[in-house]
Amino acid sequence: MGNFDNTIRIAFFILRRERVISAMWIILLVAIVAGLAAPMGDVIEPAARMSLGITMENPAMVGMMGPVYGACNYTLGAMYSNTMLLFSAMAVAIMNIFLVVRHTRADEELGRYEVLRSLPVGRMSNLGATMIFATDLNILISVLVGLGLYAFGDYSMGLNGSMLYGAAMGVTGLVFAAITALFAQLFPTSRAATSYAFMAMGIFYIMRAAGDLNAEILSLISPLGLVLRTQVYVNDYWWPIFVLMAISVVITLVAFKLNSLRDIDQGFIPQRSGRAEAKRSLLSPFGLAKRLLMGGVATWVIVMFLLGASYGSILGDIDDFVANNEFYQMLLGNADDFSFTVLFAAMQNAMMALIAIVPLIIIVLRARGEEKEGRTEAVLASAVKRSTYLACFVGMTFVASVIMQLANTIGLYLAAIAVLPDPSELPLDMLLQANLVYLPALWVMIGIATLLLGASPKAISAIWGYFGFAFLMVFIGRLPDILPAWVGHLTPFHYIPELPMDDMNWLSMAILTTIAICLTAAGFFFYNRRDIKPN
Amino acid sequence: MLNLEVNNVTKHFGKTKALRGVNLRVNEGEVFAYIGPNGAGKSTTIRIMLGILQATSGETKVFGKDAWRDSVEIHKRIAYVPGDVNLWSNLTGGEVIDLFISLRGKADKARRDKLIDAFSLDPTKKCRTYSKGNRQKVALIAAFASEADLYILDEPTSGLDPLMEQVFQECVLEQKAKGKGVFLSSHILSEVERLCDRVGIIREGEVVEAGTLAELRHLTRYKISAKTERTIEGIDKMEGIFDITRDEGGLIFDVERANMGEVIAHISSFGIISLESAPPTLEDLFMKHYEKEV
Ligand SMILES: Nc1ncnc2c1ncn2[C@@H]1O[C@H](COP(=O)(O)OP(=O)(O)OP(=O)(O)O)[C@@H](O)[C@H]1O
Ligand SMILES: [Mg+2]
Numbered sequence: 001m002g003n004f005d006n007t008i009r010i011a012f013f014i015l016r017r018e019r020v021i022s023a024m025w026i027i028l029l030v031a032i033v034a035g036l037a038a039p040m041g042d043v044i045e046p047a048a049r050m051s052l053g054i055t056m057e058n059p060a061m062v063g064m065m066g067p068v069y070g071a072c073n074y075t076l077g078a079m080y081s082n083t084m085l086l087f088s089a090m091a092v093a094i095m096n097i098f099l100v101v102r103h104t105r106a107d108e109e110l111g112r113y114e115v116l117r118s119l120p121v122g123r124m125s126n127l128g129a130t131m132i133f134a135t136d137l138n139i140l141i142s143v144l145v146g147l148g149l150y151a152f153g154d155y156s157m158g159l160n161g162s163m164l165y166g167a168a169m170g171v172t173g174l175v176f177a178a179i180t181a182l183f184a185q186l187f188p189t190s191r192a193a194t195s196y197a198f199m200a201m202g203i204f205y206i207m208r209a210a211g212d213l214n215a216e217i218l219s220l221i222s223p224l225g226l227v228l229r230t231q232v233y234v235n236d237y238w239w240p241i242f243v244l245m246a247i248s249v250v251i252t253l254v255a256f257k258l259n260s261l262r263d264i265d266q267g268f269i270p271q272r273s274g275r276a277e278a279k280r281s282l283l284s285p286f287g288l289a290k291r292l293l294m295g296g297v298a299t300w301v302i303v304m305f306l307l308g309a310s311y312g313s314i315l316g317d318i319d320d321f322v323a324n325n326e327f328y329q330m331l332l333g334n335a336d337d338f339s340f341t342v343l344f345a346a347m348q349n350a351m352m353a354l355i356a357i358v359p360l361i362i363i364v365l366r367a368r369g370e371e372k373e374g375r376t377e378a379v380l381a382s383a384v385k386r387s388t389y390l391a392c393f394v395g396m397t398f399v400a401s402v403i404m405q406l407a408n409t410i411g412l413y414l415a416a417i418a419v420l421p422d423p424s425e426l427p428l429d430m431l432l433q434a435n436l437v438y439l440p441a442l443w444v445m446i447g448i449a450t451l452l453l454g455a456s457p458k459a460i461s462a463i464w465g466y467f468g469f470a471f472l473m474v475f476i477g478r479l480p481d482i483l484p485a486w487v488g489h490l491t492p493f494h495y496i497p498e499l500p501m502d503d504m505n506w507l508s509m510a511i512l513t514t515i516a517i518c519l520t521a522a523g524f525f526f527y528n529r530r531d532i533k534p535n
Numbered sequence: 536m537l538n539l540e541v542n543n544v545t546k547h548f549g550k551t552k553a554l555r556g557v558n559l560r561v562n563e564g565e566v567f568a569y570i571g572p573n574g575a576g577k578s579t580t581i582r583i584m585l586g587i588l589q590a591t592s593g594e595t596k597v598f599g600k601d602a603w604r605d606s607v608e609i610h611k612r613i614a615y616v617p618g619d620v621n622l623w624s625n626l627t628g629g630e631v632i633d634l635f636i637s638l639r640g641k642a643d644k645a646r647r648d649k650l651i652d653a654f655s656l657d658p659t660k661k662c663r664t665y666s667k668g669n670r671q672k673v674a675l676i677a678a679f680a681s682e683a684d685l686y687i688l689d690e691p692t693s694g695l696d697p698l699m700e701q702v703f704q705e706c707v708l709e710q711k712a713k714g715k716g717v718f719l720s721s722h723i724l725s726e727v728e729r730l731c732d733r734v735g736i737i738r739e740g741e742v743v744e745a746g747t748l749a750e751l752r753h754l755t756r757y758k759i760s761a762k763t764e765r766t767i768e769g770i771d772k773m774e775g776i777f778d779i780t781r782d783e784g785g786l787i788f789d790v791e792r793a794n795m796g797e798v799i800a801h802i803s804s805f806g807i808i809s810l811e812s813a814p815p816t817l818e819d820l821f822m823k824h825y826e827k828e829v
Contacts, residue, residue, distance in 0.1 A: 189664065191624075273659035274626075278633035282626075288634060292623065374621045378674075381585045381615040381687075382638035385607050531588045 034148025
């Protein structure tokens with residue numbers, strides 16, 4: 001029996017299992033990547049584009065998005081590949097990481113692979129089939145993205161460049177499929193394989209950032225740096241594509257070799273064993289909640305800091321940029337007493353507050369997730385009060401909301417004083433006030449989520465709908481006359497004064513906070529009185 | 536003194552009537568087996584006893600306190616092993632054991648270590664890598680290492696191997712010897728037979744039988760196989776006789792316990808060569824209740 005018997009049949013089986021998830025990825029990726037070209041072209045007019053090109057050359061932006069090619073003739077194509085290519089490629093990489101783990105290590109962990117292996121299939125058929133499927137999927141996405149971008153029809157986005165853009169995405173996907181296949185052999189759990197693949201992506205990203213800033217060689221070693229050397233829509237180099245292809249073939253071969261050397265369920269890097277006894281700090285309901293939630297909260301605090309810092313880093317050029325862009329002027333409104341820098345810094349507060357809501361909702365949903373998995377039942381069957389248990393989760397959201405807002409402001413402030421010619425334009429206390437003033441709105445969202453958890457756990461996902469609504473309102477609310485005014489009044493954000501343009505409004509702060517407390521208390525009331533059950 | 540008192544408890548999930556009036560009494564220091572087919576309502580009853588679910592109607596008292604209102608007070612004296620043991624994937628087994636022990640009350644480290652040893656569990660592994668049986672061991676160790684007056688165990692051994700099943704039974708017997716109560720839901724009849732003082736059988740949301748094993752046996756039929764010198768006549772007309780089969784020189788049939796005496800007397804008039812009577816096995820006993828039509 002050969003090593004690859006029945007590989008093609010397994011590949012078709014994977015196709016069947018993947019038809020929904022992969023179709024969603026294809027639609028999402030192609031629609032976003034090919035679809036964003038039009039609105040970007042509309043919103044950023046040629047004059048604004050030139051100054052954006054200059055903004056993009058500042059080190060913070062290069063660190064984030066890669067080097068600027070063709071800045072002197074910053075066409076729509078040049079702008080598009082400069083701002084979008086890296087993230088498009090990383091999105092495909094993420095798709096491949098999940099795909100490959102799903103069909104290799106995860107299947108093995110769940111015992112499905114064992115069943116498959118009991119059939120007349122080769123030792124390497126499953127890995128082979130997975131890689132064949134991944135390759136086909138990446139090719140398909142490359143071609144569709146290429147055609148989609150070409151179909152947009154801007155003169156700066158020709159067929160060759162568009163296909164190169166697609167190929168750059170696809171080949172990045174292939175490299176990460178190969179890396180993940182390798183990690184799936186090395187590590188004995190799907191979780192470890194996934195985390196290390198993501199860690200590799202993070203390291204490649206940082207290597208590229210460092211390389212693009214001052215040590216080119218690092219960027220050439222990192223696949224994420226190399227792929228940008230295609231200089232899509234500027235010089236259209238194809239050689240990085242071939243180099244990356246060769247790299248992915250080599251890594252894949254290594255993965256196959258390791259696969260043939262190891263036993264089922266085994267890896268080459270053993271799992272670290274954990275503690276045999278708990279630390280004292282774990283031994284309480286709050287200790288448990290902290291252990292479950294801390295990692296996520298810490299990550300989000302860092303994300304909020306970095307988002308603040310990246311906003312802060314573009315403030316130096318913002319006056320030039322906005323002066324040339326009517327759309328942004330409309331978004332920012334015309335408050336004559338304030339510079340665009342201040343207006344822009346203020347606008348980011350609403351956006352950041354919206355982003356900060358995401359982890360808060362996730363924490364409340366986690367309480368529901370624990371219940372669905374039957375773990376809440378086990379905890380509540382010990383001598384823990386329901387309100388104590390719930391307070392651990394909800395309390396964590398309130399603490400997290402404050403820490404995230406602070407981290408965001410500090411990030412913004414540190415970056416801003418580094419790039420602004422006159423740092424006193426943005427004093428820290430003004431930034432803090434303008435940011436923390438959003439807290440009552442975050443708390444109202446926590447209150448609604450808690451109320452849903454208590455009173456109507458089945459409908460708790462509706463909180464995402466309300467969140468989406470609030471998100472739209474914050475943006476559309478700035479554009480005059482799209483919706484009747486009262487619709488915008490239905491979110492807590494409407495009542496938050498935008499400092500420093502608006503005056504501080506203590507009354508609405510107090511009212512929002514009271515509403516938040518009442519909603520949360522109602523959530524506790526109902527939670528204490530309902531069945532704890534998975535459905 | 537009663538450990539547990541369930542009076543006419545019903546529980547509806549939407550249209551599903553999971554419990555239709557359950558009545559149970561469990562005495563202090565008693566090992567009580569709660570058995571019944573899948574979906575009969577065992578776990579639902581247990582969750583109501585724990586105040587995790589609220590009964591639609593009826594009254595549940597544990598240690599004389601109301602199961603819903605005073606649940607935290609009750610839980611200080613209870614240790615529970617759920618039917619589906621789900622653990623936190625990134626905590627180790629040892630951490631989970633310590634967590635549960637401390638959430639229930641004070642810890643006895645020596646006892647914990649002894650149990651980990653007895654169940655041969657590796658406490659340094661993350662819970663996500665544990666098999667079903669190992670997850671059950673974690674919950675069992677956490678339960679038996681806690682000082683409780685009543686141990687509520689919902690199918691605790693469905694994933695254990697025979698050796699571990701033995702360890703489990705010893706743990707239960709040890710608690711029983713200390714005068715602690717155990718409420719055990721189980722599908723493993725040998726376990727029930729070995730451990731339990733009394734048995735309650737639930738079917739489709741109703742307790743259809745409860746009592747000691749001996750009492751339950753009274754209610755069922757014995758299997759008789761008899762060989763006689765002359766062919767036995769007229770037995771099919773007697774009361775309490777079922778499933779007669781004839782083989783060469785003899786008869787095999789079931790008889791109700793109450794009719795045993797007269798039947799033996801009748802047979803002996805045909806000149807007995809050999810007579811065997813077997814008490815109903817536990818399986819027979821339960822099958823009678825498990826099957827749809829009795
Ligand atoms: N949360 C729920 N929502 C709806 N129906 C439920 C719920 N929990 C239990 N049921 C229903 O109630 C009935 C009793 O279920 P229960 O889990 O108590 O059975 P069980 O006796 O423990 O069965 P098993 O031996 O399989 O564990 C079943 O018909 C089940 O479908
Ligand atoms: Mg059950």
